[in-house]
Amino acid sequence: MELMYAFDVHCNSLLPWLLIVNVLQLVLSPLLVSQSYLAAAVSCTLYVAGASSYLYITFLGYSVLPGLNHTVLLLLPVGAMAVALPLAILGRFNPTRTALWLYYGYRRA
Numbered sequence: 001m002e003l004m005y006a007f008d009v010h011c012n013s014l015l016p017w018l019l020i021v022n023v024l025q026l027v028l029s030p031l032l033v034s035q036s037y038l039a040a041a042v043s044c045t046l047y048v049a050g051a052s053s054y055l056y057i058t059f060l061g062y063s064v065l066p067g068l069n070h071t072v073l074l075l076l077p078v079g080a081m082a083v084a085l086p087l088a089i090l091g092r093f094n095p096t097r098t099a100l101w102l103y104y105g106y107r108r109a
Helices: 003-027 037-063 071-090 095-104
Strands: none
Touching: 003 037, 037 071, 037 095
16 A cells, blocks of 8 residues: 555545534534533534544545455444443533643633
């Protein structure tokens, strides 16, 4: 596999991730920084949708190569995220607040 092809697949997969997670997160940030279940649900769903789109587009890019076998394994984390999503929402895990804390030390009461 050529290195530039792998980089192209990565760039094509990263664009939807950036649009879903960063742009929508910025637009919805007044809602997402609260400590409610709704904020946790929307934030977790954004991150799962972004990661799932990245993995799916990566799968599509690599599945067209004849020399690669078992590319469907790239989709296994999507199933794990689908199982973990309700647990994260019930636990009120908010990836937006976690990212703000990691990047800026942001804590909101």
